[in-house]
Amino acid sequence: MKKIINTPERFIPEMLEGIYAAHPDDLTFAEGDLHCLVTKQKQAGKVGIATGGGSGHLPLFLGYVGKGMLDGCSIGDVFQSPSAEQMLAVTKEIDQGAGVLYIYGNYNGDIFNFDMAAEMADMEEDIRVESVVAGEDVASAGPTAEGEPNKRRGVAGIFFVYKCAGAAAAAGKSLDEVKAVAEKTCANVRTMGVALTSCTVPRVGHPSFEIGDDEMEIGMGIHGEPGIRRGKLVPADEIVDEMMEPILKDIPYRAGDEVAVLINGLGATPLEEQYVMFRRVKQILDEKGISVWHTYVGEYATSMEMAGASVSLLRLDDELKGWLAAPADTPFFKQFQL
Amino acid sequence: MKKIINTPERFIPEMLEGIYAAHPDDLTFAEGDLHCLVTKQKQAGKVGIATGGGSGHLPLFLGYVGKGMLDGCSIGDVFQSPSAEQMLAVTKEIDQGAGVLYIYGNYNGDIFNFDMAAEMADMEEDIRVESVVAGEDVASAGPTAEGEPNKRRGVAGIFFVYKCAGAAAAAGKSLDEVKAVAEKTCANVRTMGVALTSCTVPRVGHPSFEIGDDEMEIGMGIHGEPGIRRGKLVPADEIVDEMMEPILKDIPYRAGDEVAVLINGLGATPLEEQYVMFRRVKQILDEKGISVWHTYVGEYATSMEMAGASVSLLRLDDELKGWLAAPADTPFFKQFQL
Numbered sequence: 164m165k166k167i168i169n170t171p172e173r174f175i176p177e178m179l180e181g182i183y184a185a186h187p188d189d190l191t192f193a194e195g196d197l198h199c200l201v202t203k204q205k206q207a208g209k210v211g212i213a214t215g216g217g218s219g220h221l222p223l224f225l226g227y228v229g230k231g232m233l234d235g236c237s238i239g240d241v242f243q244s245p246s247a248e249q250m251l252a253v254t255k256e257i258d259q260g261a262g263v264l265y266i267y268g269n270y271n272g273d274i275f276n277f278d279m280a281a282e283m284a285d286m287e288e289d290i291r292v293e294s295v296v297a298g299e300d301v302a303s304a305g306p307t308a309e310g311e312p313n314k315r316r317g318v319a320g321i322f323f324v325y326k327c328a329g330a331a332a333a334a335g336k337s338l339d340e341v342k343a344v345a346e347k348t349c350a351n352v353r354t355m356g357v358a359l360t361s362c363t364v365p366r367v368g369h370p371s372f373e374i375g376d377d378e379m380e381i382g383m384g385i386h387g388e389p390g391i392r393r394g395k396l397v398p399a400d401e402i403v404d405e406m407m408e409p410i411l412k413d414i415p416y417r418a419g420d421e422v423a424v425l426i427n428g429l430g431a432t433p434l435e436e437q438y439v440m441f442r443r444v445k446q447i448l449d450e451k452g453i454s455v456w457h458t459y460v461g462e463y464a465t466s467m468e469m470a471g472a473s474v475s476l477l478r479l480d481d482e483l484k485g486w487l488a489a490p491a492d493t494p495f496f497k498q499f500q501l
Numbered sequence: 502m503k504k505i506i507n508t509p510e511r512f513i514p515e516m517l518e519g520i521y522a523a524h525p526d527d528l529t530f531a532e533g534d535l536h537c538l539v540t541k542q543k544q545a546g547k548v549g550i551a552t553g554g555g556s557g558h559l560p561l562f563l564g565y566v567g568k569g570m571l572d573g574c575s576i577g578d579v580f581q582s583p584s585a586e587q588m589l590a591v592t593k594e595i596d597q598g599a600g601v602l603y604i605y606g607n608y609n610g611d612i613f614n615f616d617m618a619a620e621m622a623d624m625e626e627d628i629r630v631e632s633v634v635a636g637e638d639v640a641s642a643g644p645t646a647e648g649e650p651n652k653r654r655g656v657a658g659i660f661f662v663y664k665c666a667g668a669a670a671a672a673g674k675s676l677d678e679v680k681a682v683a684e685k686t687c688a689n690v691r692t693m694g695v696a697l698t699s700c701t702v703p704r705v706g707h708p709s710f711e712i713g714d715d716e717m718e719i720g721m722g723i724h725g726e727p728g729i730r731r732g733k734l735v736p737a738d739e740i741v742d743e744m745m746e747p748i749l750k751d752i753p754y755r756a757g758d759e760v761a762v763l764i765n766g767l768g769a770t771p772l773e774e775q776y777v778m779f780r781r782v783k784q785i786l787d788e789k790g791i792s793v794w795h796t797y798v799g800e801y802a803t804s805m806e807m808a809g810a811s812v813s814l815l816r817l818d819d820e821l822k823g824w825l826a827a828p829a830d831t832p833f834f835k836q837f838q839l
Contacts, residue, residue: 165697165714165808167774169736174777177737181776184783185762185796221772359503376503398507399515431769433805434559434833436505438519439512445522458523461833462800467771468808470503495772495799497835 171365193256201235210332211257217242222495223464229493232329244272250280262291262338268317269298295345297321302382319427319464320352320475330489355406356473358383403443418452423477426460431470509703531594539573548670549595555580560833561802567831570667582610588618600629600676606655607636633683635659640720657765657802658690658813668827693744694811696721741781756790761815769808
């Protein structure tokens with residue numbers, strides 16, 4: 164295990180100490196617990212948005228707390244859900260009377276704890292909480308049937324949900340309206356990933372899974388959840404073709420659509436390779452008559468030092484374009500008005 | 502070699518195609534050559550700033566072309582200098598009558614070609630060009646004696662030179678004034694790095710150097726140039742202590758100084774670990790009575806998939822604070838007014 168850490172036990176607390184030390188004007192924590200991160204840049208009276216989840220995915224989740232995006236984030240140990248009490252502490256800190264929206268990824272531990280936190284917020288604190296669970300990884304399950312729960316994992320596409328819902332909240336929309344924006348974004352975003360190497364959870368000390376020196380796994384999740392196909396590493400264009408096919412047919416995205424694209428590096432895959440991937444994504448979208456309205460390339464949701472990447476598409480209408488175009492200023496994501 | 506590319510030969514041209522496709526409103530290229538990247542966001546009449554160098558270091562060098570920073574960048578193949586002709590093409594495109602400043606890292610190939618380009622610009626195009634060569638890696642050579650050439654490599658600290666000189670140019674300063682800002686920034690920035698793994702140049706196909714599974718190399722350069730000590734990997738705090746000592750004593754940085762800090766990931770080292778490093782940097786600076794005015798953490802100058810990081814300190818006065826605080830908006834670096 165080759166990491167710049169002190170001990171596995173101190174990894175996340177020390178990371179958090181580093182984050183608060185680096186961003187003293189922007190971030191602080193609630194109830195004396197480093198794991199309960201909240202913004203210092205409060206905007207009076209607006210709907211609060213909280214997220215949370217395990218560590219090891221920076222800038223996910225806490226990196227999007229700031230102006231125009233989120234207000235707080237509860238943080239667990241590596242790949243571990245934070246507790247309901249930590250989520251509640253964040254909720255209390257960020258509520259300004261307009262209620263709080265939880266936006267988080269579709270993982271059982273997080274759902275269990277966020278649901279409990281929402282109940283405690285309602286019963287004990289009289290804070291109205293609504294929840295949107297993001298799950299857009301087309302590799303992880305089939306499309307959701309009417310009335311059925313979504314079984315798909317939430318991965319990098321949650322960035323778009325934060326961005327659009329965050330902009331709506333910053334614009335003074337009500338809790339129901341912000342929730343509707345988050346749900347609409349979820350309904351229009353799809354993601355597929357590919358992994359080339361594993362990462363190592365510090366407390367475990369060995370790679371989360373084995374993968375051959377010449378292998379890749381299409382559709383693997385950000386904690387190493389099984390993908391849809393493992394095989395020999397092939398050229399970039401073939402990888403992208405294989406990722407794009409199930410994404411495009413899922414909603415489906417159609418000729419005439421406008422989309423935002425997110426190429427997300429999982430950790431060890433250089434920006435150079437991410438742009439090689441985008442080149443092919445753009446070619447495919449051009450062929451299909453789908454136009455790219457805006458592009459994001461970089462590390463938005465990682466698995467520490469895992470090599471690999473994901474592609475997310477967000478189908479846009481005028482409303483979502485407006486939210487996506489709004490400015491944002493967080494420690495990890497900054498955008499001027501588009 | 503585990504990379505998401507098509508072929509080694511097409512790696513950089515395809516990366517560049519991806520970059521132009523992703524940022525169509527911001528970036529274009531001169532004289533039909535993808536390697537001659539220039540901004541589309543021209544600010545009339547200002548001093549042009551050009552950089553250049555080998556590929557494989559994104560966001561260096563081209564990522565800082567945009568509002569408030571650079572105007573153009575010539576790009577070579579992986580770790581290879583672009584040609585003098587490519588530098589000249591960029592120079593011609595970005596000159597608006599106020600002259601052009603070259604800011605680049607202290608590498609022989611780049612110096613040779615930039616000097617030739619400057620001469621051609623002067624002789625053939627009547628464009629006045631000045632040059633500032635950044636070299637702040639304290640591991641690479643001793644301090645520069647009066648009147649001697651700087652033998653130090655330029656690494657991540659060049660980000661600060663781009664930022665400050667770019668802000669001065671955007672503010673309408675003259676070529677001599679912008680050059681003075683760049684030189685002042687160079688004089689006040691120092692860097693030290695550590696490498697944990699090698700990267701692989703695609704055309705070579707095997708790692709640039711061997712390093713044991715339990716080893717690190719303090720002071721290694723971003724192309725794998727030898728560092729000052731190879732040894733067993735030690736805890737993060739010890740690594741940072743060993744990096745900070747030669748940085749601090751070099752200028753030297755003293756009690757009462759204010760600095761900006763840049764923790765730069767070399768590629769595969771996660772943001773989490775970079776924040777663990779910053780935590781220790783802050784502790785050391787606190788002990789020394791040096792205050793941190795602003796902090797940057799992330800990937801600013803990489804070596805593709807190399808694991809490791811560097812620490813840069815920039816000593817600030819009111820002038821440099823003003824330039825650092827100015828807004829910037831490039832595809833890879835965005836900052837609202839601090």
